[in-house]
Amino acid sequence: MDADVMDIGRRKVLQAGGGGAVLLLMAAAGLLRPGQAWAEWNKQAFDVKNSLNDAVKALGGSGAPTQSAEIAIKSPDIAENGAVVPFEITSKIPGTRNIALMVEKNPNILAANFEIPQGTDPWINTRIKMGQTSNVFAVVKAADGKFYYASKEVKVTLGGCGG
Protein backbone atom coordinates (compact mmCIF):
# COMPACT_ATOMS: atom_id res chain seq x y z
CA MET A 1 0.00 0.00 0.00
CA ASP A 2 2.68 2.41 1.02
CA ALA A 3 4.77 1.43 -1.99
CA ASP A 4 1.80 2.09 -4.32
CA VAL A 5 1.29 5.59 -2.98
CA MET A 6 4.98 6.27 -3.32
CA ASP A 7 4.88 4.99 -6.88
CA ILE A 8 1.95 7.22 -7.88
CA GLY A 9 3.72 10.14 -6.30
CA ARG A 10 6.84 9.41 -8.32
CA ARG A 11 4.83 9.09 -11.54
CA LYS A 12 3.12 12.41 -10.89
CA VAL A 13 6.47 14.08 -10.36
CA LEU A 14 7.78 12.56 -13.59
CA GLN A 15 4.68 13.68 -15.50
CA ALA A 16 4.99 17.18 -14.11
CA GLY A 17 8.66 17.19 -15.04
CA GLY A 18 7.84 16.04 -18.58
CA GLY A 19 5.24 18.78 -18.93
CA GLY A 20 7.74 21.34 -17.79
CA ALA A 21 10.21 20.21 -20.42
CA VAL A 22 7.56 20.55 -23.15
CA LEU A 23 6.75 24.07 -21.93
CA LEU A 24 10.43 24.96 -22.04
CA LEU A 25 10.69 23.68 -25.61
CA MET A 26 7.62 25.70 -26.61
CA ALA A 27 9.11 28.80 -25.01
CA ALA A 28 12.35 28.22 -26.90
CA ALA A 29 10.42 27.83 -30.16
CA GLY A 30 8.45 30.98 -29.37
CA LEU A 31 11.66 32.89 -28.76
CA LEU A 32 13.18 31.68 -31.99
CA ARG A 33 10.33 32.77 -34.24
CA PRO A 34 10.71 36.56 -33.85
CA GLY A 35 14.44 36.11 -34.46
CA GLN A 36 13.69 34.59 -37.82
CA ALA A 37 11.26 37.38 -38.65
CA TRP A 38 13.96 39.96 -37.93
CA ALA A 39 16.39 38.21 -40.23
CA GLU A 40 14.42 39.29 -43.32
CA TRP A 41 13.69 42.75 -41.94
CA ASN A 42 16.26 45.49 -42.54
CA LYS A 43 16.73 46.58 -38.91
CA GLN A 44 19.72 48.76 -39.82
CA ALA A 45 17.62 50.84 -42.22
CA PHE A 46 14.68 51.18 -39.82
CA ASP A 47 17.06 52.27 -37.02
CA VAL A 48 18.34 55.31 -38.98
CA LYS A 49 17.24 58.50 -37.20
CA ASN A 50 16.75 61.53 -39.48
CA SER A 51 19.22 61.31 -42.36
CA LEU A 52 17.92 60.61 -45.85
CA ASN A 53 21.43 59.75 -47.04
CA ASP A 54 22.04 57.29 -44.17
CA ALA A 55 18.70 55.59 -44.81
CA VAL A 56 19.46 55.26 -48.53
CA LYS A 57 22.88 53.82 -47.65
CA ALA A 58 21.26 51.27 -45.32
CA LEU A 59 18.94 50.25 -48.17
CA GLY A 60 21.96 49.50 -50.35
CA GLY A 61 22.63 52.86 -52.03
CA SER A 62 26.22 53.81 -52.76
CA GLY A 63 25.82 57.58 -52.53
CA ALA A 64 23.31 60.36 -52.00
CA PRO A 65 20.06 59.92 -53.96
CA THR A 66 19.29 62.18 -56.95
CA GLN A 67 16.26 64.46 -56.81
CA SER A 68 13.81 63.54 -59.55
CA ALA A 69 10.67 65.10 -61.01
CA GLU A 70 9.60 61.62 -62.19
CA ILE A 71 8.36 60.71 -58.70
CA ALA A 72 5.01 62.12 -57.59
CA ILE A 73 3.83 62.35 -53.98
CA LYS A 74 0.13 62.84 -53.51
CA SER A 75 -0.95 63.62 -49.95
CA PRO A 76 -2.76 66.30 -48.02
CA ASP A 77 -0.71 69.52 -47.62
CA ILE A 78 -2.02 69.81 -44.08
CA ALA A 79 -2.81 66.67 -42.08
CA GLU A 80 -5.21 67.29 -39.23
CA ASN A 81 -4.45 63.92 -37.70
CA GLY A 82 -0.81 62.82 -37.81
CA ALA A 83 -1.78 59.28 -36.80
CA VAL A 84 -3.23 58.59 -40.25
CA VAL A 85 -1.76 60.46 -43.20
CA PRO A 86 -2.56 59.02 -46.64
CA PHE A 87 0.18 58.91 -49.27
CA GLU A 88 0.01 57.97 -52.92
CA ILE A 89 3.38 57.54 -54.61
CA THR A 90 3.80 57.20 -58.38
CA SER A 91 7.17 56.62 -60.01
CA LYS A 92 7.80 57.14 -63.71
CA ILE A 93 11.43 56.10 -63.41
CA PRO A 94 12.01 53.13 -65.76
CA GLY A 95 12.76 49.90 -63.91
CA THR A 96 11.47 51.05 -60.52
CA ARG A 97 12.29 48.19 -58.14
CA ASN A 98 11.61 49.73 -54.73
CA ILE A 99 9.56 52.59 -53.38
CA ALA A 100 10.36 53.72 -49.83
CA LEU A 101 8.49 56.28 -47.76
CA MET A 102 10.51 58.37 -45.33
CA VAL A 103 9.41 61.02 -42.82
CA GLU A 104 12.36 63.25 -41.93
CA LYS A 105 11.20 64.31 -38.45
CA ASN A 106 9.79 60.99 -37.24
CA PRO A 107 11.87 59.22 -34.54
CA ASN A 108 13.10 56.94 -37.34
CA ILE A 109 13.03 58.28 -40.88
CA LEU A 110 12.11 55.08 -42.75
CA ALA A 111 8.39 54.26 -42.57
CA ALA A 112 8.01 51.59 -45.23
CA ASN A 113 9.92 50.03 -48.10
CA PHE A 114 7.98 48.35 -50.91
CA GLU A 115 9.46 45.96 -53.43
CA ILE A 116 7.85 46.23 -56.85
CA PRO A 117 8.26 43.06 -58.92
CA GLN A 118 7.98 43.17 -62.71
CA GLY A 119 4.33 43.29 -63.68
CA THR A 120 3.35 45.44 -60.71
CA ASP A 121 2.76 49.17 -61.25
CA PRO A 122 5.26 51.54 -59.61
CA TRP A 123 2.39 52.96 -57.62
CA ILE A 124 1.65 52.62 -53.91
CA ASN A 125 -1.15 53.95 -51.78
CA THR A 126 -0.85 53.64 -48.00
CA ARG A 127 -1.27 55.52 -44.70
CA ILE A 128 1.50 56.41 -42.29
CA LYS A 129 2.01 58.24 -38.98
CA MET A 130 3.71 61.61 -38.65
CA GLY A 131 4.85 62.94 -35.28
CA GLN A 132 5.04 66.57 -36.47
CA THR A 133 5.24 68.78 -39.55
CA SER A 134 7.99 67.35 -41.72
CA ASN A 135 9.42 66.76 -45.16
CA VAL A 136 8.32 63.43 -46.55
CA PHE A 137 10.58 61.67 -49.04
CA ALA A 138 9.54 59.13 -51.62
CA VAL A 139 12.70 57.21 -52.47
CA VAL A 140 12.90 55.01 -55.57
CA LYS A 141 15.50 52.38 -56.29
CA ALA A 142 15.83 51.68 -60.01
CA ALA A 143 16.91 48.44 -61.67
CA ASP A 144 20.46 49.81 -62.11
CA GLY A 145 20.77 50.22 -58.33
CA LYS A 146 20.58 54.03 -58.44
CA PHE A 147 18.41 55.89 -55.93
CA TYR A 148 16.12 58.83 -56.71
CA TYR A 149 13.85 60.86 -54.48
CA ALA A 150 11.13 63.49 -54.37
CA SER A 151 10.13 65.45 -51.30
CA LYS A 152 7.07 67.22 -50.03
CA GLU A 153 6.40 69.12 -46.82
CA VAL A 154 3.30 67.99 -44.96
CA LYS A 155 2.05 70.13 -42.09
CA VAL A 156 0.67 68.24 -39.12
CA THR A 157 -1.70 69.94 -36.70
CA LEU A 158 -2.02 66.95 -34.31
CA GLY A 159 0.94 64.55 -34.02
CA GLY A 160 0.59 60.80 -34.29
CA CYS A 161 3.43 59.66 -32.08
CA GLY A 162 2.71 61.09 -28.63
CA GLY A 163 0.13 59.79 -26.20
Next chain:
Amino acid sequence: MADPMKIRAKMEGDKVDVRILMAHEMETGQRKDAQGKVIPAWFIQNVSATCNGKTVLSAEWGPAVAKNPFLAFKFSGAKAGDKIVVTWTDNHGDKRSDEATIA
Protein backbone atom coordinates in the same frame (compact mmCIF):
# COMPACT_ATOMS: atom_id res chain seq x y z
CA MET B 1 -4.78 35.13 -33.90
CA ALA B 2 -5.36 38.53 -35.34
CA ASP B 3 -8.56 39.55 -37.06
CA PRO B 4 -8.86 38.78 -40.78
CA MET B 5 -7.77 41.24 -43.42
CA LYS B 6 -10.23 42.83 -45.76
CA ILE B 7 -8.96 42.30 -49.29
CA ARG B 8 -10.60 43.60 -52.44
CA ALA B 9 -9.14 42.68 -55.82
CA LYS B 10 -10.88 43.91 -58.93
CA MET B 11 -10.03 43.92 -62.64
CA GLU B 12 -9.50 47.42 -64.00
CA GLY B 13 -8.89 46.96 -67.72
CA ASP B 14 -6.02 44.43 -67.91
CA LYS B 15 -4.76 45.27 -64.42
CA VAL B 16 -5.80 44.07 -61.00
CA ASP B 17 -6.58 46.79 -58.48
CA VAL B 18 -5.86 45.48 -54.96
CA ARG B 19 -6.93 47.15 -51.72
CA ILE B 20 -6.04 45.66 -48.37
CA LEU B 21 -7.10 46.67 -44.88
CA MET B 22 -5.30 44.85 -42.07
CA ALA B 23 -6.28 44.73 -38.41
CA HIS B 24 -3.21 45.53 -36.31
CA GLU B 25 -2.38 47.90 -33.43
CA MET B 26 0.91 49.07 -35.03
CA GLU B 27 2.16 50.21 -31.62
CA THR B 28 5.20 52.47 -32.11
CA GLY B 29 7.12 51.84 -28.90
CA GLN B 30 7.12 55.63 -28.36
CA ARG B 31 3.91 55.90 -26.36
CA LYS B 32 3.56 55.62 -22.58
CA ASP B 33 0.68 54.16 -20.60
CA ALA B 34 -1.08 55.90 -17.66
CA GLN B 35 1.70 54.72 -15.29
CA GLY B 36 4.36 56.31 -17.47
CA LYS B 37 5.71 52.96 -18.67
CA VAL B 38 6.66 52.71 -22.34
CA ILE B 39 4.22 50.56 -24.32
CA PRO B 40 6.46 48.13 -26.23
CA ALA B 41 6.55 48.31 -30.02
CA TRP B 42 4.23 45.86 -31.76
CA PHE B 43 3.96 46.23 -35.51
CA ILE B 44 3.82 44.40 -38.83
CA GLN B 45 7.31 44.01 -40.29
CA ASN B 46 6.80 42.02 -43.46
CA VAL B 47 3.96 41.97 -45.95
CA SER B 48 3.74 39.95 -49.12
CA ALA B 49 1.08 39.37 -51.75
CA THR B 50 1.14 36.50 -54.21
CA CYS B 51 -1.07 35.60 -57.15
CA ASN B 52 -0.77 32.29 -59.04
CA GLY B 53 2.40 31.51 -57.11
CA LYS B 54 4.12 34.76 -58.14
CA THR B 55 4.94 37.54 -55.69
CA VAL B 56 3.15 40.69 -56.85
CA LEU B 57 4.22 42.93 -53.97
CA SER B 58 6.35 42.67 -50.86
CA ALA B 59 7.12 45.25 -48.23
CA GLU B 60 9.09 45.89 -45.06
CA TRP B 61 7.32 48.14 -42.60
CA GLY B 62 8.40 50.10 -39.57
CA PRO B 63 6.17 51.20 -36.68
CA ALA B 64 5.36 54.45 -38.56
CA VAL B 65 2.77 52.71 -40.72
CA ALA B 66 -0.65 53.78 -39.43
CA LYS B 67 -2.77 51.59 -37.13
CA ASN B 68 -4.98 49.11 -39.01
CA PRO B 69 -2.82 49.53 -42.12
CA PHE B 70 -4.27 50.27 -45.53
CA LEU B 71 -2.42 49.34 -48.69
CA ALA B 72 -3.37 49.58 -52.36
CA PHE B 73 -1.42 48.54 -55.46
CA LYS B 74 -1.96 47.40 -59.04
CA PHE B 75 -0.48 44.56 -61.05
CA SER B 76 -0.98 42.85 -64.38
CA GLY B 77 -0.79 39.21 -65.46
CA ALA B 78 -3.89 37.86 -63.72
CA LYS B 79 -7.56 37.48 -64.60
CA ALA B 80 -10.91 37.46 -62.85
CA GLY B 81 -11.33 34.30 -60.77
CA ASP B 82 -7.63 34.05 -59.86
CA LYS B 83 -6.80 34.10 -56.17
CA ILE B 84 -4.59 36.60 -54.40
CA VAL B 85 -3.00 35.66 -51.07
CA VAL B 86 -1.75 38.29 -48.63
CA THR B 87 0.47 37.45 -45.65
CA TRP B 88 1.91 39.60 -42.89
CA THR B 89 4.35 38.87 -40.06
CA ASP B 90 4.75 41.14 -37.04
CA ASN B 91 7.68 41.70 -34.67
CA HIS B 92 6.24 39.12 -32.22
CA GLY B 93 6.43 36.48 -34.94
CA ASP B 94 2.65 36.44 -35.34
CA LYS B 95 1.44 35.69 -38.84
CA ARG B 96 -1.80 36.10 -40.72
CA SER B 97 -2.70 34.99 -44.25
CA ASP B 98 -5.91 35.79 -46.09
CA GLU B 99 -7.02 35.33 -49.66
CA ALA B 100 -9.47 36.91 -52.04
CA THR B 101 -10.76 36.08 -55.49
CA ILE B 102 -10.19 38.66 -58.20
CA ALA B 103 -13.54 40.05 -59.36
